[in-house]
Amino acid sequence: MSSAVQQSYRICEQIGKGRFGVVYKCYSSETGEEFAVKSINKILISDDSIDRQCLYNEAKIMQLVSPHPHIVRIAHVYEDDVYLDIVLELCCSSDLFQRLESRGVFTESDALAVMVPLMEAIAHCHKLSIAHRDIKPDNILFNDRNVLKLADFGSAHCFHNGELMNGVVGTPFYVAPEVLAGKKYDEKVDIWSAGVILYVMLAGVPPFYGESTAEIFDAVIRGNLRFPSRIFQAVSPAAKGLIRGMICKDVSRRFSAQQVLRHPWITNNDETKKVAVLA
Structure with missing residues (x-):
């Protein structure tokens, strides 16, 4: 030191x-x-x-x-x-990964309390022409007042004037398919990753799964998004609609950060629920 x-x-x-x-x-x-x-x-x-x-x-x-x-x-x-x-x-409380491990499945209210501040942070980055490129539960921290904090910008990249990015970065369950396909991509890779986090919070399992990293990548590239009825029977249509808009293979149709924040699942919920998820 x-x-x-x-x-x-x-x-x-x-x-x-x-x-x-x-x-x-x-x-x-x-x-x-x-x-x-x-x-x-x-x-x-x-x-x-x-x-x-x-x-x-x-x-x-x-x-x-x-x-x-x-x-x-x-x-x-x-x-x-x-x-x-x-x-x-200093963010010394448990991160979102640890909270998912201990709780399994979140209520929609608790998932909302994560998604609002997370998407506000992502929207802020995108407005400044910065893509995080490694949005995952481990990088979502909470301080001693239980306020959500996005962390770890080691893979982040500045883009300007519609410039596209390249390079395989990210984490297997959360990385967007266009990254794995070796294509040039834009900041909407962060929206895909945040959508996967929302899916995991509500389902307790990732939308794309495999026994190895290669199998996970294959599943992500296929992008066959499903909502098994035994898992999603209690999840609202609005929540599933938001997930579809975020985990969308067609990047031109995938939501932007601002579109996520304007989605009815977020805007129609009680403002008092938009606080950090309970420990």
Whole structure:
């Protein structure tokens, strides 16, 4: 860890670990405010690797999208010859993946409470010409007040003037079919991924499944979206209609982030329900 970050923050216990870095809880020496610091050892990453590009990309893009109430706030970036240290808002509650594991299936009200802030964060990114490209439950965090925060912009990409993107990024169950097909694609890959999250919350299972990564990818590329009656019998037609508009293979017909936020399943629900999902 760089000496600069240690001078500005009191470093405490480790709260996470990745391939190249460790995440610690820390406190501002000046204000006492809690943060997380992701400390990356640059020596472990080759100069020409995609990992190095993603690490620098994350800090740059998070500065572009901040501040937003539903995106993890970046507080400071420190760098020396060995370390890249990114100080972030602390989100110490369970993430959406953990909540899905413990709860199985969400009510529509609780799913709504996730989708509204998530789609507001995605819409904000898209308005700034930034695609996240790895929307998944693990990257949906909650702070100590249970407010949803979109995190991990390492795969994000800036697009301008209708520019299309390429490159296979994302996570098997949640990645859009056009990414896997090797086609150029736009920011609507995030809408597909968010639609899969909505499906998983309401069904307890992903819409496209396989016993291996290759089988999952094949199922995603086929994109045969189904709503088994034994699973979806209690799910409203409006919710299923929204999912169809998000998990749509035809990108020209797939909803935009703003169309999702204007969908009746969201707009016709009680405003008081649009709060962070219960722990």
